[in-house]
Amino acid sequence: MIKHFTLSLCLLGATATYAQKAKPVYKDSKVPTDARVKDLLGRMTVEEKVGQLSTILGWEMYQKDGQKVGISAAYKKAVDERHIGGLWATLRADPWTKKTLANGLNPAQAAEASNALQKYAVEHTRLGIPMFLAEECPHGHMAIGATVFPTSIGQSSTWDPALLQRMASAIATEVRVQGGHIGYGPVLDLAREPRWSRVEETYGEDPVLTSQMGVAMVKGLQGASLKSGVNVISTLKHFAAYGVPEGGHNGGSISTGYRELYQSFLPPVHAAVKAGILSIMTSYNSIDGVPCSSNEFLLTDLLRKQWGFQGFTVSDLGSISGILTSHHVAATPPEAAALAINAGLDDDLSGYGYDKELLAAFNQKLVSTEILDRAVGRVLRLKFEMGLFENPYVDTKKAAKQVKSPANVELARQVARESVVLLKNEKDVLPLSKSLKSIAVIGPNADNIYNQLGDYTAPQPESNIVTVLEGIKGKVAAGTKVTYVKGCAIRDTTQVDLAAAVAAARSAEVAVIVLGGSSARDFKTEYQSTGAANVTASNTQAISDMESGEGYDRATLDLLGKQQELLQAVVKTGTPVVVVLIKGRPLNLNWMAAHVPAVLDAWYPGQEGGNAIADVLFGDYNPAGRLTISIPKSVGQLPVYYNAKRPERRDYVEMDAKPLYSFGYGLSYSKFEYTDLQVNTTESNGAVQASVRFKVKNTSARDGDEVAQLYLSDDASSVVTPVKQLKKFQRLMLKAGEQKEVAFELTAEDLMLLNQKMEWVVEPGVFTVMVGGASDDIKLKTQFNVAKAIKLAVAEH
Template identity: 65%
Template structure:
């Protein structure tokens, strides 16, 4: 008998003439029925909501004031209780965030165990004290680790992309997602897909660099790592793509400033990374602060409706950047009232207001004034509720604090942070093979403001850290050498503060040592003395006391190293001792003098909590560096923008010097050498597409095992519109033992050969293309040519 089986019950119900699905026969309210289709649950819940309750789902409030911590107990604060009672709030942001802006410290903030208890307390209050028992979404910053106390701190995004290792970055993203989700978070802000082509801009460190294809590739794998095979897994979170779009090229480098781009440039360069991430399944998109061609991104219906939804099929929700909707009445001056601003954004397709300052206060006025239709409100609410159902929050709103305590920042995660840091380090110069250093060295001077400052190596959007969580460069070097080695440490100077001057002591240390490692660069380390805007960006003025020169709000007019850093480096070099320069920074800085005078240079960007170990791994040869630049290093700010894929046209030298960057995109050295041979191509055209098979051999001709980052660029010989002179189209990080040779094969399609034609259609045009293959963008080792016999329209 199968009397107790699901099949028996279903058959019985059908022949009883019910004709109704089994879930509908259960005496459960539809939206609370876990077996009902999500679409039906959304429809039922929306139909039961009041207008005020709907608006509550469309507003995201700042989360860190929403809990109260008393020892090991965490409860909902009075502010949260009020938000539930009066605003029916549906989402919080930064609840677990800790930094100087939020004024959450190691003492008054939350460790993973308490964080899980806090989110549980908020969910419990929301469910038990709201009419419809809707759980809250908790969104968190997750750019290079979950920005919360006790989590793993990975290299910032510019370092992540320097690995050119998509598999590794997907593994990293999955770890970040797991750590956030175990503490009760549901949404992670990231990946950031802005192209960094304006290096004065303060947020270069948060990007994957200057290139469209590399950014898109990194974005895809971060989305897959965050969201996994489904957001209902209990260890995955919703990815939020930032910042839609072209945020990284503001005029003058002013953060959030206006962007003036042609439609073709927008379609060719700035939209594809977002499209790749949307196609990978991203479920949330954040609008940018800037305007494009006079239209604010937070009220741009072309971007949010035509491109994002109609063309790309995006099926998630759109959220504003913090308070960006208010920019319509503020900096942009395109709306007269906050109600007008709310109407502009909601009608353009922006579903959720981060900060809640506009939707929570003025959206109701816009609706009552006839500016916004209820169908649009229901649509926006439905998009958010759909994801809450898909994540399983109505059935499983709570997390296990003990699991969070045990599994957040575990040994495996820390080891992964070291691996990402190892792979991210770029060897820029190694004259006379000064590196790697011999571990039998008797004495070494470790000098510089970034040699032993843990916060300076972590980047912006980082929570407070206990001292034992971070390994500095000085600590990493100490761990490599025997107790008998004499390690002399002198800070020498600060990043910006010119009153700090121990240059004489640094020179003395160098004179007494066999080699000097000088660790310079920048800092995005926030402090408790800096003032912050409502958006969290720093207020920069002549009264600023912070050593920060990078990070949100810290735009530059020069890329020179600040303070007395160059003076320190020159003084140490003057001793005649061998000098290794290690750069820890958030954006490319002026290293012209160093490139001409210092024999060995390493770029570590902001390498995260294991950065000191990673730098030491490279210095002493325990790791063979293979990082490659994701952004070009200019000679001067006068060259900006300077990126490898510049448009065809007049591109010539200046009166003062070359138009070429100091180091180009894709560049990086190794302790090994690699040789490329035997390029072969095969072109197969069919009715709708073309397949180009490109194969070649790569050999490690050095004496050390190592990685090579193989790069393939496409150059369109003749085109109907002006296009970039060359474009990265494939890459692969390949491990090769000493003397080993491997054959590499890449497949290209019409999309990889395409352009945006005069009718704004994507087309791979008939004619010739050159394929440039090698280890960087500037000096390919192999060049081959292919021809298309006819043109192909690429379906977007």
């Protein structure tokens, strides 16, 4: 008996010892993710849970001493006392963060810093939860040494989703190998207000094009598996309807009905959700009086219950506290935190929207344990799915090799080439001959590296960037004289030398003048806590070039400074002039459209912009970029997007109502012919399909790309619909004289509308199909009929 009792005690002791040594469920990679999340939540204190929802500013979390990189005292304090779960923009460098080429991190150092940050989080905390590192990457990772691609408005001008997916995959790799896990992008706001400062970050004014570009970015960033080591979580921005603020004021109130919200502003987000996006950022604005960061309809009813979103939501920087300070729909910070998390906003980008305020809200019983666990669980789930508990570190040697690889630089050039839009080419001034004896290169953006790159760009060594001047010099014959004169600045009217510009133009066979705008931040500008610039109408100091980029809203769209005077003076010389535009938003191009024979729009073309523009100027690349946002003749026309609802807009006393250049517009060095439009429809079992076929032929002697565009009109409907709406498009390469058949399939989703009962339906009746090279360049048109009504499921749409 005593023996048995002793043996039992030994067995119990051994079992207890084993239990103490056994791996916790949440650390066992063989256990299903749901069980791991549940186990970890059960072990966490309220303070630890709240901390997991704080994503704080990361660039102060490391310290650099010469070539040695480690963690800062601020980071230790944030982890030890606040139990933070994530960092944002740790590797970011720009004037706002005050990180420069000297005190910032190169890719190998970035990986080293990321590893050090992870090591402390894993080894010096009670539960060893790894850190999420989120980075900005809309047109390249916003870090020193990364590849800089064209900004989003240029990316969409390629009309080439497959190319964007390749680009996004390259960006993801550059972020991931440096230790990042989340990439902020794509921006899926529709830009129907060109005065708004962030047009450059969008894919333009159209929901269908924006949807396809957004899906391409999501697939490229996230890849097939988050455990690949080269992919990141994609964070969509901004939910919802952020790009149409009244008066163009960034973050301002928007005016839209729910039908328009569903039909125009939400489809790109829904498309990204269906593509599997795992993170969505709320926007600063309100919709119908409810801030987006505390909007339960958007964040829970629509996003999760109707669409089945499986990731986590995150605030824009400071938008939770903005519920109180901007929108004034909460009386205290804890109330603002409660409104946000109860509505379904999971993560706090800032660290001061939740944190102690969410703890206070919890203690005041404004937030339940169930709601808190819901938010924390969504964040933890993706840390498990990414494999961070098993492998939180990266290889510093890979970072040095894979960031800004030769292949990525060549890809940046390809994206830039495909993005260039040829707006005008009178008498075939372009392409230029490489054997010209003299060229004048003039203008504030001809040899300015930062003006070429757009907002959200890190500091660059000059050797990284090829300007237009350098690109031209690299194309022409050795004996060609290339004369450069800046002429003026973008905004500062004290930096003017028109006489030198005129002299250079007079002595040249052709003048290439590079004008536009700038989103280049400088170290003198003051910035808000959100990173947006503080803009004042007057300034006694030297004026920076920046007239676009977050916070730089415009009252007019005119060329600023002395640019118009410079252009007119050069044109007056009689020398043939080619204008190259580098900018982030549509500008007033009326005068140059009337007086300049050739105009190229390159948006912000990125680090290889100079080479790409030179490729187009000299005919080594045949341009096929197409506008994704209409260019107005006057701000008095706004809004001027192509797919406005009926009735069609009437002319003004001073001018017509049409834009100067409409959505989809762009020229080529080739000519294309459209023929043989045919539509065949089939209807069965609550479904409809319209098969559209037509032929496109390159009738010129030069190979080139054409962007075939299909627009649809619902001729009579129970609610008002757009005059026309893009439904399908394809960029196709055609050799000289070659003809190809283009086939598009229209389904119920392409034909549906939201009826008066707010139901998604396809109504019986006549539809008009229009195909051509732009929204206002319809080559072929025909009609087809739908006989039976179709009702679509809410969850699908």
